[in-house]
Amino acid sequence: MMREFVITSIKDERILFQLNACLDGELTEEWGERTLRFDNEIGKGVIRNIGFDWGVSLLDCDVTFYKDVKLVFKTTSVSPIEFVFISKGSFKYGQDDSEEYLDLEQFQNIILSPKRYAKKTFLFPAGKDLKVNFIRILRKDYLKKKNNNVTYLNDLLLSVFNDAEGNEPYSHGGSFNLKIADEVKALEKVHDNGMMRTLSLEGRIYLILSLQLLEHHNFEMSESLPESLTKEDIKKIHRLSEYILDNISGPLSVDILSTESGLSPKKLQLGFKVLYSKTVNEYIRQLKLEISRDYLKTTNLSVSEIVYEVGIKSRSYFSKIFTEAYGILPTDYRKQLKVSKSTT
Structure with missing residues (x-):
C-alpha cells in the first residue's frame, strides 16, 4: 500500500x-x-x-x-x-x-x-x-x-x-x-x-x-558534452546488450559493437559505465560467466563445450576467471551441485 x-x-x-x-x-x-x-x-x-x-x-x-x-x-x-x-x-x-x-x-x-x-x-x-x-x-x-x-x-x-x-x-x-x-x-x-x-x-x-x-x-543547442549521453544513446546501449546476449559465442570487440550500435567507442564505454557501472569488456566477461554457470547447473555439456558456447578462447582461461569470480573451479562447482541434489 x-x-x-x-x-x-x-x-x-x-x-x-x-x-x-x-x-x-x-x-x-x-x-x-x-x-x-x-x-x-x-x-x-x-x-x-x-x-x-x-x-x-x-x-x-x-x-x-x-x-x-x-x-x-x-x-x-x-x-x-x-x-x-x-x-x-x-x-x-x-x-x-x-x-x-x-x-x-x-x-x-x-x-x-x-x-x-x-x-x-x-x-x-x-x-x-x-x-x-x-x-x-x-x-x-x-x-x-x-x-x-x-x-x-x-x-x-x-x-x-x-x-x-x-x-x-x-x-x-x-x-x-x-x-x-x-x-x-x-x-x-x-x-x-x-x-x-x-x-x-x-x-x-x-x-x-x-x-x-x-x-x-x-x-x-543539440550539442553534447564528452561525458554526456542522450536518451537515444541509452536506448542503443540497451539494444546492444540484447545483441551481446544473442551473440555471446561470437566476436564481441569494442570496434564490432561500435559498428553495430552506431556509437563511437568512447560513447560505448561511457554508456556501459552509466548503465552497468562496468566497461564493455567487464560487462561481456560477467555475462559469459553467468551463462556458463547456468550451463553447468542446468545442462550436461562438458566444460570444454561450455567454453565454446560462451565464446571463451581457452578452457584454462575460463577456469581462471570462473574461480576468480565464484571462488571455485567449474568442475568442482558441478560436483558440488550433484552432491547437493543427491542429498535432497
Missing part, C-alpha cells in the same frame, strides 16, 4: 520538520546543516539540508523506502527552481493529479520548476536505494545577487529565472552525465568541520550547478 506524505512549505527548515513528522526520525542541526535520520517500518535513510545566501540551498537524500511513497508538495508560494541529480536509483515526477509522470533516471540532468499552486508530486518506489540531491534556487532572492549573470543563460532558462510569479511550469530531463556524477560524489566526501565544511559544500554546489547549466545549454 502506498504511503502519502504532504509538505505545505517551500522553506528548507519547514520541509525537514514536516518530513520528520511523516518519517518519525531524528532531526539534528550542526554548522547550519539540518540532518534527518530515520530507520523504521517506513524505510531508512538520511536527508540533509543546508542553505546559503541568495536563495540557494541543498536538499540531499540517501534513502530506501519499504513501501511505495508519494511525496506531495502543496503550497501557495512560488516554488524554487530545482536542479536535480540522481546518483543512484530512479523515481517519477508529476504535477497536480495528472496520470502522466516523468521518469527521472540515474545520472540524468534534471531541472524542475512547477507552476504556482500546482501540486508537485514525487513517486518513490519501494525497496530501491535512492541517492539524489536537489539544488534549490529561490529566483527572487537569486536575482538580487550581484553579478548573477542570468542574462547569459539561453532564452529558455532565462525565462524560467525571470518568471517571478511561477506562471509557467518547466521541466527538463536532459543528458546522462558522469562528470556531474563525479562532482556529486565529491560533495558526499566533504568531511571538514565548521566554516571549512560550509565553504567546501558551497563551492562544490556551485560547481555542480554550473555543470548542470552547461549541460542544459548544450542540450538545447
Whole structure:
C-alpha cells in the first residue's frame, strides 16, 4: 500500500520538520546543516539540508523506502527552481493529479520548476536505494545577487529565472552525465568541520550547478558534452546488450559493437559505465560467466563445450576467471551441485 506524505512549505527548515513528522526520525542541526535520520517500518535513510545566501540551498537524500511513497508538495508560494541529480536509483515526477509522470533516471540532468499552486508530486518506489540531491534556487532572492549573470543563460532558462510569479511550469530531463556524477560524489566526501565544511559544500554546489547549466545549454543547442549521453544513446546501449546476449559465442570487440550500435567507442564505454557501472569488456566477461554457470547447473555439456558456447578462447582461461569470480573451479562447482541434489 502506498504511503502519502504532504509538505505545505517551500522553506528548507519547514520541509525537514514536516518530513520528520511523516518519517518519525531524528532531526539534528550542526554548522547550519539540518540532518534527518530515520530507520523504521517506513524505510531508512538520511536527508540533509543546508542553505546559503541568495536563495540557494541543498536538499540531499540517501534513502530506501519499504513501501511505495508519494511525496506531495502543496503550497501557495512560488516554488524554487530545482536542479536535480540522481546518483543512484530512479523515481517519477508529476504535477497536480495528472496520470502522466516523468521518469527521472540515474545520472540524468534534471531541472524542475512547477507552476504556482500546482501540486508537485514525487513517486518513490519501494525497496530501491535512492541517492539524489536537489539544488534549490529561490529566483527572487537569486536575482538580487550581484553579478548573477542570468542574462547569459539561453532564452529558455532565462525565462524560467525571470518568471517571478511561477506562471509557467518547466521541466527538463536532459543528458546522462558522469562528470556531474563525479562532482556529486565529491560533495558526499566533504568531511571538514565548521566554516571549512560550509565553504567546501558551497563551492562544490556551485560547481555542480554550473555543470548542470552547461549541460542544459548544450542540450538545447543539440550539442553534447564528452561525458554526456542522450536518451537515444541509452536506448542503443540497451539494444546492444540484447545483441551481446544473442551473440555471446561470437566476436564481441569494442570496434564490432561500435559498428553495430552506431556509437563511437568512447560513447560505448561511457554508456556501459552509466548503465552497468562496468566497461564493455567487464560487462561481456560477467555475462559469459553467468551463462556458463547456468550451463553447468542446468545442462550436461562438458566444460570444454561450455567454453565454446560462451565464446571463451581457452578452457584454462575460463577456469581462471570462473574461480576468480565464484571462488571455485567449474568442475568442482558441478560436483558440488550433484552432491547437493543427491542429498535432497
